[in-house]
Amino acid sequence: MDANIVVMGTESVGKSALTVRLLTRRFIGEYGDIESIYSHSFLADGREITLNIWDSPYSEDSSVETSLFEKKVRWADGYVLVYSICDRASFNSVSRLIQTIKSTKDYLSADKPPIVIVGNKRDLHHGRTVLSEEGRLLALNTDCHFYEVSAAENYHSVLMVFHGLVSRMKDAKLTSKRPLGFKGIVKSMSAVFARRRTDSL
Numbered sequence: 079m080d081a082n083i084v085v086m087g088t089e090s091v092g093k094s095a096l097t098v099r100l101l102t103r104r105f106i107g108e109y110g111d112i113e114s115i116y117s118h119s120f121l122a123d124g125r126e127i128t129l130n131i132w133d134s135p136y137s138e139d140s141s142v143e144t145s146l147f148e149k150k151v152r153w154a155d156g157y158v159l160v161y162s163i164c165d166r167a168s169f170n171s172v173s174r175l176i177q178t179i180k181s182t183k184d185y186l187s188a189d190k191p192p193i194v195i196v197g198n199k200r201d202l203h204h205g206r207t208v209l210s211e212e213g214r215l216l217a218l219n220t221d222c223h224f225y226e227v228s229a230a231e232n233y234h235s236v237l238m239v240f241h242g243l244v245s246r247m248k249d250a251k252l253t254s255k256r257p258l259g260f261k262g263i264v265k266s267m268s269a270v271f272a273r274r275r276t277d278s279l
């Protein structure tokens with residue numbers, strides 16, 4: 079079974095840190111601006127599940143963002159929307175993102191893929207500006223799921239985010255994979271460790 083997961087959120091909230099943590103169990107600190115789709119397989123209830131995880135750097139360029147955004151929504155079987163608990167603006171942005179995703183045609187026609195809201199950087203509790211309750215309430219009001227994690231400190235909670243999302247995907251949905259629509263985006267993990275910039279898009 080294959081599942082496409084898109085990781086979204088504003089700059090520096092830890093999108094790459096979460097993705098790399100899942101894939102390698104490691105936190106390497108700096109990640110570079112790499113637009114990437116990673117594949118990750120695991121066993122759940124005796125079946126092999128392959129996750130294709132699209133992690134992209136946040137861009138202020140709205141024309142780039144808009145066309146990429148549409149591609150992501152078309153492609154996704156599930157969403158991980160990340161904010162930092164120390165960054166109120168990133169939380170507000172996740173809230174807007176949920177509305178935007180939910181109002182797109184592709185989201186509705188795809189039978190409403192599950193959305194997980196992730197408050198990251200839980201280890202930085204002294205700098206917290208977004209309460210856990212606010213994240214939980216946002217999830218409740220928007221019919222999403224909520225986790226607070228630290229990509230820096232904890233592998234297990236990051237694993238729960240992705241596995242929890244997969245368990246909410248409908249099996250039927252996952253059998254019909256949509257083509258990516260453009261090439262040159264698949265990168266290997268070595269690109270992350272080499273911290274290479276790419277101009278593949």
Ligand SMILES: Nc1nc2c(ncn2[C@@H]2O[C@H](COP(=O)(O)OP(=O)(O)OP(=O)(O)O)[C@@H](O)[C@H]2O)c(=O)[nH]1
Nearest residue numbers: 089090091092093094095107135136199228229230
């Ligand atoms: N303390 C702490 N720092 C974190 C955590 N997750 C990520 N960081 C740091 O936050 C910074 C940004 O992390 P990235 O993973 O590059 O963030 P991103 O959302 O992919 O950023 P863009 O690619 O710019 O959109 C890096 O310096 C990370 O080391 C965390 O859980 N705790």
